[in-house]
Amino acid sequence: MPARRPTLTRSLALLAAALLAALAVACGDEAETPEEPPEPPAPADPTTLTVITHDSFDVSDGLIEQFEQEHNAKVELIAGGDANEVVNRAILNAGNPEGDVLFGVDNLSFQRAVRAGVFREYESARRSDIPADVRAQFGDSLLLTPIDYGYVNLNFDPAAGEPPSTLEELTERQWRGKLVVEDPATSSPGLQFLATTIAYFGEGRWQQFWHDLHENEVRVELGWSDAYYTHFSVYGGDRPLVVSYTSSPAAEFFFSEEPLTEPPTRNVIPSPLFRQVEAAAVLEGSEHPDLAGKFIDFMLSDAFQAQIPETMFVYPVIPGLDLPEWWSWAEVDVETASIEFTAEDVDRWIREWTEIMRR
Amino acid sequence: MIGAGGVTPSPPTPVGRAAGAPRAGPWALPVLVVLLPLLLWPLATILWRGLAPEGVPDAAAIADVLGDGYYWDRLVFTTAQAAASTAVALLVGLPSAYVFAHIRFPGRAVARALVTVPFVLPTLVVALAFQQLAGPDGLLNSALAWFGLGRVEVVGTIWAILAAHVFYNVSIVIRLVAGVWANLDPRTEEAARLLGAGRWATLREVTLPALAPAIASAAALVFVFSFTSFGVVLVLGGPGLDTLEVVIYRLAIRLVELPAAAVLSTVQIATTVAVLGAYSLLQRRTARPLTQRSERSRALRDTSWAERGLALGVAVVLALLIVAPLAALVHGAFTIGASGGVTAANFTRAFEDPGRLSFVEPLNAMRWSVTFAGGAALIAVVLGTLAATAIARSRGRLAALADGLLMAPLAVPAVVLGFGFLITFNSGVTDLRGSPWLIVIAHALIAYPFVLRAALAVLRTLDPRLPEAARVLGASPLAAWRYVELPLAWRALLVGAGFAFVVSLGEFGATAVLQRREFATLPVAIYTSLGRPGLANLGQALAMATILMTVTAAALLLIERVRYRDIGEF
Numbered sequence: 001m002p003a004r005r006p007t008l009t010r011s012l013a014l015l016a017a018a019l020l021a022a023l024a025v026a027c028g029d030e031a032e033t034p035e036e037p038p039e040p041p042a043p044a045d046p047t048t049l050t051v052i053t054h055d056s057f058d059v060s061d062g063l064i065e066q067f068e069q070e071h072n073a074k075v076e077l078i079a080g081g082d083a084n085e086v087v088n089r090a091i092l093n094a095g096n097p098e099g100d101v102l103f104g105v106d107n108l109s110f111q112r113a114v115r116a117g118v119f120r121e122y123e124s125a126r127r128s129d130i131p132a133d134v135r136a137q138f139g140d141s142l143l144l145t146p147i148d149y150g151y152v153n154l155n156f157d158p159a160a161g162e163p164p165s166t167l168e169e170l171t172e173r174q175w176r177g178k179l180v181v182e183d184p185a186t187s188s189p190g191l192q193f194l195a196t197t198i199a200y201f202g203e204g205r206w207q208q209f210w211h212d213l214h215e216n217e218v219r220v221e222l223g224w225s226d227a228y229y230t231h232f233s234v235y236g237g238d239r240p241l242v243v244s245y246t247s248s249p250a251a252e253f254f255f256s257e258e259p260l261t262e263p264p265t266r267n268v269i270p271s272p273l274f275r276q277v278e279a280a281a282v283l284e285g286s287e288h289p290d291l292a293g294k295f296i297d298f299m300l301s302d303a304f305q306a307q308i309p310e311t312m313f314v315y316p317v318i319p320g321l322d323l324p325e326w327w328s329w330a331e332v333d334v335e336t337a338s339i340e341f342t343a344e345d346v347d348r349w350i351r352e353w354t355e356i357m358r359r
Numbered sequence: 360m361i362g363a364g365g366v367t368p369s370p371p372t373p374v375g376r377a378a379g380a381p382r383a384g385p386w387a388l389p390v391l392v393v394l395l396p397l398l399l400w401p402l403a404t405i406l407w408r409g410l411a412p413e414g415v416p417d418a419a420a421i422a423d424v425l426g427d428g429y430y431w432d433r434l435v436f437t438t439a440q441a442a443a444s445t446a447v448a449l450l451v452g453l454p455s456a457y458v459f460a461h462i463r464f465p466g467r468a469v470a471r472a473l474v475t476v477p478f479v480l481p482t483l484v485v486a487l488a489f490q491q492l493a494g495p496d497g498l499l500n501s502a503l504a505w506f507g508l509g510r511v512e513v514v515g516t517i518w519a520i521l522a523a524h525v526f527y528n529v530s531i532v533i534r535l536v537a538g539v540w541a542n543l544d545p546r547t548e549e550a551a552r553l554l555g556a557g558r559w560a561t562l563r564e565v566t567l568p569a570l571a572p573a574i575a576s577a578a579a580l581v582f583v584f585s586f587t588s589f590g591v592v593l594v595l596g597g598p599g600l601d602t603l604e605v606v607i608y609r610l611a612i613r614l615v616e617l618p619a620a621a622v623l624s625t626v627q628i629a630t631t632v633a634v635l636g637a638y639s640l641l642q643r644r645t646a647r648p649l650t651q652r653s654e655r656s657r658a659l660r661d662t663s664w665a666e667r668g669l670a671l672g673v674a675v676v677l678a679l680l681i682v683a684p685l686a687a688l689v690h691g692a693f694t695i696g697a698s699g700g701v702t703a704a705n706f707t708r709a710f711e712d713p714g715r716l717s718f719v720e721p722l723n724a725m726r727w728s729v730t731f732a733g734g735a736a737l738i739a740v741v742l743g744t745l746a747a748t749a750i751a752r753s754r755g756r757l758a759a760l761a762d763g764l765l766m767a768p769l770a771v772p773a774v775v776l777g778f779g780f781l782i783t784f785n786s787g788v789t790d791l792r793g794s795p796w797l798i799v800i801a802h803a804l805i806a807y808p809f810v811l812r813a814a815l816a817v818l819r820t821l822d823p824r825l826p827e828a829a830r831v832l833g834a835s836p837l838a839a840w841r842y843v844e845l846p847l848a849w850r851a852l853l854v855g856a857g858f859a860f861v862v863s864l865g866e867f868g869a870t871a872v873l874q875r876r877e878f879a880t881l882p883v884a885i886y887t888s889l890g891r892p893g894l895a896n897l898g899q900a901l902a903m904a905t906i907l908m909t910v911t912a913a914a915l916l917l918i919e920r921v922r923y924r925d926i927g928e929f
Contacts, residue, residue: 222593236497
């Protein structure tokens with residue numbers, strides 16, 4: 001027995017060493033990266049500003065660096081899910097926030113957050129440049145600063161012939177089994193599309209529409225990616241209609257592998273559309289509220305606003321900026337549906353919708 | 360005798376324990392010390408917040424949920440599909456295990472690594488692969504059309520779910536069972552044959568009972584995995600095919616419905632623990648001591664025609680179920696955007712920084728993925744070994760319950776545990792928000808049950824008189840473990856470590872909640888790409904999935920090379 005001991009020890013050590021080496025490689029590398037030559041114009045250590053965003057947040061590297069240099073700050077980002085999930089995170093950490101700024105709360109989810117007292121007021125100098133009807137989506141509350149907006153509609157595969165022209169048509173035989181939507185309980189675009197149908201049909205009547213849609217074999221997916229990439233016929237699925245963004249055809253154009261003359265998908269706008277407005281807010285309990293405010297100013301700056309279509313595929317709230325040419329595929333002039341609701345209404349919509357789809 | 364090629368034949372006495380048998384307590388204590396604060400505390404915190412929003416349990420609300428027939432339907436469906444998935448996985452996995460254990464063929468190690476690769480693949484990517492194969496314009500329907508046959512719709516039916524569950528889980532059966540099967544002492548079977556038993560009788564009366572603990576371990580893991588299945592069921596299933604895990608996710612994510620989510624989570628955890636506890640009880644009754652020998656010590660003999668036929672059949676089934684979807688992915692990674700040709704553009708683009716903050720460099724993501732997996736596997740091996748030793752050494756129903764409870768990390772809905780972590784590790788010295796350690800801990804918690812099950816599968820077959828004999832001969836408890844149990848469990852620990860590593864590599868649910876951009880993993884990068892429309896994004900996601908698959912296969916081949924004497928060979 002004793003003769004065999006070294007073998008066992010060596011083998012164990014080998015396994016441990018291999019696993020530790022993997023750890024060391026990454027950690028060691030991490031330790032090396034900050035060893036950049038010290039920059040003379042930064043006398044004090046930069047302040048770390050933590051920004052919680054939705055998963056789709058993006059910005060060009062150069063702009064963020066500019067902000068960091070200007071304010072001697074280091075910006076850390078937490079991708080916290082969609083609008084609903086970032087609000088959840090804020091509420092679960094109320095009073096003891098994960099960061100300083102929250103971006104991605106929208107006009108369907110903000111009321112829960114406001115009630116939980118997770119935001120503090122901030123009035124940006126550029127606030128007055130935001131159109132009043134956009135600010136009104138948050139009751140013009142200083143707790144929230146609108147940054148961008150977008151619409152969800154139907155995307156259509158042109159290979160399937162002529163698209164439907166009204167929502168009612170979707171319940172007809174011709175479109176049986178042709179539409180895939182996202183679940184409003186779990187998906188932001190799913191909830192926006194539900195809001196569009198509620199605005200169009202009205203309280204008390206939208207339920208019948210969804211009941212008919214259910215009968216007509218609408219398919220429900222938990223998230224946008226599942227619906228779009230696995231069931232939309234453009235990507236090999238069996239359904240030529242998918243609930244997606246009005247900007248998706250423009251994004252298809254932008255992200256095509258070869259130069260295109262037109263996008264491979266089309267927008268179908270069968271009714272006025274619910275407008276989702278995304279806002280930023282300073283979190284209550286933030287250790288750097290002033291810097292957090294500066295970040296919101298930065299998000300409203302012309303430079304940041306103008307790159308919003310290209311990085312996040314939504315519309316900037318500041319009007320009159322020069323936007324890229326391909327953005328015209330994103331249906332800039334859309335009729336906005338008008339609808340008023342409380343947080344309880346949204347919860348009730350989802351509960352009733354779930355009841356209908358369960359049958 | 361074990362592993363040393365000894366010749367002590369072991370009489371088939373049922374496993375019983377003499378007085379003064381090795382104690383379980385010292386092994387169980389460290390496990391408790393780790394699990395209490397890291398698993399039970401956050402879980403209890405979030406469940407209590409849901410069950411008792413005002414500080415006292417809301418009995419009416421709880422009764423409401425429990426009285427809703429819809430949820431019971433979901434529970435029944437979830438249990439039934441998990442049982443069916445387990446049965447199919449065993450049906451495919453056991454013959455495959457025989458082939459991997461007894462038939463030497465070129466590329467066996469690579470094939471074994473390949474069948475485990477599905478474990479790391481994001482469900483959405485797998486759904487894409489299935490769609491390419493069995494979707495409306497997929498290969499299957501093209502082939503049927505070519506033969507002049509009608510189209511079949513697989514996606515959206517229970518068959519798609521079963522196929523996907525087998526795709527993901529059959530490697531659990533293959534690895535756990537083949538590991539034991541390859542090292543069964545052939546003389547027991549030979550003796551049975553000599554005594555006049557036929558081929559089937561020998562299989563039924565000698566081989567299968569000897570393999571029972573390994574089969575039970577594998578079945579338990581496949582069951583829990585299919586029971587809590589999330590992504591696959593969603594994308595490939597359809598109306599009426601939601602699992603309980605999906606229902607809980609829908610409720611919890613709205614937060615206002617947290618009470619209902621907490622009730623259902625409790626039901627889900629309790630069901631799993633009960634099923635596994637019962638299993639464990641059954642298993643310890645049937646476990647028999649058995650002699651193991653190194654695979655190499657088996658006399659090499661020619662493969663019979665029947666075996667060749669079996670090997671061919673297994674090869675065809677595994678090629679269709681596992682290799683075909685994997686090939687579809689790789690095919691997509693090299694052809695998307697090439698208009699009919701082949702391109703490496705999807706790979707080069709994945710490495711090009713477009714100057715955006717969202718850019719995750721794939722090599723960096725891979726490095727973090729491997730780091731987390733290494734750390735998680737290390738912790739999982741320690742935790743799993745301690746827990747397996749404790750359970751193997753204790754008796755009674757309490758140990759069976761503990762066995763079931765130790766599998767709980769796989770039964771806890773990911774979204775619930777994620778919220779639990781968020782509200783527990785958020786202040787004072789336990790403020791771990793933003794720490795990469797939180798990811799290592801979460802992964803280790805999900806990974807250790809694999810080590811536990813793999814180790815238990817062999818420790819249960821250990822003749823209890825062996826460690827006792829070692830103690831009588833003067834060995835310290837640690838020495839007895841080291842010279843008796845460890846050598847026996849070594850191979851199983853490697854299998855477990857491999858799974859732990861791979862589970863961590865592919866983990867997305869918990870990682871998505873805990874990650875930061877600086878240490879984003881490859882699955883996170885894949886999902887980020889798939890969050891945007893456009894062929895370029897899809898191609899890039901498939902390219903990264905291909906990289907993830909390659910690294911996984913390489914890591915598995917490496918881990919299996921860690922040998923201990925001559926029994927390291929699996």
